[in-house]
Amino acid sequence: MKKDVVSIKGVAGGIYLNVEGNDPEVIKTELESKMKTASNFFKGSRFLGVRGDELSEENRAEILLLLKYKYDFEIQIEKLPEEMVSANYEPNKDLIVSESEVVQEGMTKFVHGTLRSGQEVSYNGNIVVIGDVNPGALLKAKGNIVVLGSLRGVAQAGVGGNRYAVVAAYSLLPTQLRIADYIVRPPEDDIQYKYPEIAKVVDGAVVIEPYLPNK
């Protein structure tokens, strides 16, 4: 895994900010760019604190203040759990959910009704459509897309590069499907399946499969 100066990690109890290095200027710039792209994504999560082995107490406090006031993070506990503060703490790999992995939660926009040709919904989180998405309509979500109806338009999940985003629909017949940097279109033979399906990236390809195994 590449080491970002600033990264947001999730553990069982919530999320925390991991900081590599100790140059406050570099950290601030990185934090700014990270927050610009990801702050909405983490809103509502339980924020535990800041972690960084090379960080001085002073810098740590400054980052906490930045997060709290500049980026409006709700900091629940201003101190990380005891075991995480020790210098040789290695997070349990099973519990780690880094931001670039599975999209498990986050802000969600609910769209009630049918999206028709020419309509576009773009959201910095997940999108759930309670209705159909017709050809010519466009959905763009940073996270997952779920359509409780027929998806016949274009759906773009994982905008910004998250390959772990998924697209699911009761009837998944999109004109075109995009997940992160993948773009696929349905095969020409146009077979229509009558069960709910989910699309996700597996081993560098977009695969579509039923998500109710018994149907």
Place this chain on the structure above:
Amino acid sequence: MAKEKMGTAIVITSGKGGVGKTTTSANIGTGLAKLGYSVVVLDADIGLRNLDVVMGLENRIVYDIVDVVEKNCKLKQALIKDKRHEKLYLLPAAQTKDKTAVKPEQMVELVNELKKSHDYIIIDSPAGIEQGFQYSIAGADRGIIVTTPEISAVRDADRVIGILEANELHDPQLIINRIRPDMVKRGDMMNIDDIIDILAIDLIGIVPDDESIVISTNKGEPVVMDEKALAGKAYRNIVRRITGEEVELLNLEENDESKFSKVLKLIFGK
């Protein structure tokens, strides 16, 4: 470096909606590519795009004309290569925007850029004479008017010819679409002569009302590729005339050569 081409931009327009501009654009574009020319068909109907569907390329769209003029992507990235023809490209319209997204100056720049590397640019104009029509004609060198044998379509065609002339697009050519020979014969439909009499411009082709158009449109395969369909032949003739070849007008009564030649004589006095 390859020599720069200087292609021709042709706008397909009508004033009235539903007369077959998009079908005509798809068929002329495909027909020209079939003859070996390098062609871009440009959908100028932002917000109500259809050309991509008629050509069966809808699911390949990533960038569109608005992305190009707003410089979100390079022109090349937005051009979609046709499924069947190497030298045929589609520049799709945007569907989630409206006609205010493109200005005539931007269109002129775009079309001039396309003309450098392609022989023909076929611009599918939207219905109406408002903004969308205005930017559609902005970059064109020639105009082709599509009409049907109905008084309302002919009236609108006449209006559009006037506007084209006011915009220095002289000598537009006419396609009369959806002719039903049986009705013309019974005197229930305007005949070609009546239409030419009113519009007084060169006729470049007549296209019969043909079921195969509906089938081909729904399949996303332009009828010009259908060797059996009469409408396909009609479009192939139009395409040849666009390239400067002289082709006789189509015999609309397929299996009735002698009768039709009489009608032809009546209509054209040849």
